[in-house]
Amino acid sequence: GNSVTQMEGPVTLSEEAFLTINCTYTATGYPSLFWYVQYPGEGLQLLLKATKADDKGSNKGFEATYRKETTSFHLEKGSVQVSDSAVYFCALSDGYNQGGKLIFGQGTELSVKP
Amino acid sequence: KAGVTQTPRYLIKTRGQQVTLSCSPISGHRSVSWYQQTPGQGLQFLFEYFSETQRNKGNFPGRFSGRQFSNSRSEMNVSTLELGDSALYLCASTLQPTGGVDTQYFGPGTRLTVL
Numbered sequence: 001g002n003s004v005t006q007m008e009g010p011v012t013l014s015e016e017a018f019l020t021i022n023c024t025y026t027a028t029g030y031p032s033l034f035w036y037v038q039y040p041g042e043g044l045q046l047l048l049k050a051t052k053a054d055d056k057g058s059n060k061g062f063e064a065t066y067r068k069e070t071t072s073f074h075l076e077k078g079s080v081q082v083s084d085s086a087v088y089f090c091a092l093s094d095g096y097n098q099g100g101k102l103i104f105g106q107g108t109e110l111s112v113k114p
Numbered sequence: 115k116a117g118v119t120q121t122p123r124y125l126i127k128t129r130g131q132q133v134t135l136s137c138s139p140i141s142g143h144r145s146v147s148w149y150q151q152t153p154g155q156g157l158q159f160l161f162e163y164f165s166e167t168q169r170n171k172g173n174f175p176g177r178f179s180g181r182q183f184s185n186s187r188s189e190m191n192v193s194t195l196e197l198g199d200s201a202l203y204l205c206a207s208t209l210q211p212t213g214g215v216d217t218q219y220f221g222p223g224t225r226l227t228v229l
Contacts, residue, residue: 036220043118043204043220089157093218100147100208101170102218104157 002027006090006105013112019077021108023090031092033073038087080112118207118221126227132193135224139186139207146188151202200228
């Protein structure tokens, strides 16, 4: 079945460091891919998405490119801030067959130190 | 536009009781999905409702059920609560229920603690 695997956390970085959180997926068909972020005590917020191969999603300095050949959707940011500290979830939707069902990775906790 | 709202935000119950959680989607959204989030299992899909019909279901026992009303508001019910049901329950709404590429917008969740 479909699945998502993320790099394990926690990830601790200094402010202005470069961030990469790896995400790979297994899916039949052509899923849409998402990154969600969860701040302490809150629900999930969509960070970015890509709906087909080679699409690049971007938002708030974060980027991820849908790589079908490597089945990956790695999240990157050139310079992290303390306010980026949160848990990041990679997810996929095989919407044509599964409707509104999202399959999530296990989440990666990011801690940014001043 | 108001976001997805969930009530109550926090709930404490004892084993064997039942509980009902409520979710109001973003205005105009017709599809509502529910997820359970726990430290051990992560985020797991419970079910999805569209036009008052359950359209998709995850791998949870029958103690977990839901429904959707004509105004798209949804409720989920858990009967005969177990300690392992302690979790954050998240609701998400979507504008377009088919095609699957539309974004799901999440509410803040209901934190359920079972004692």
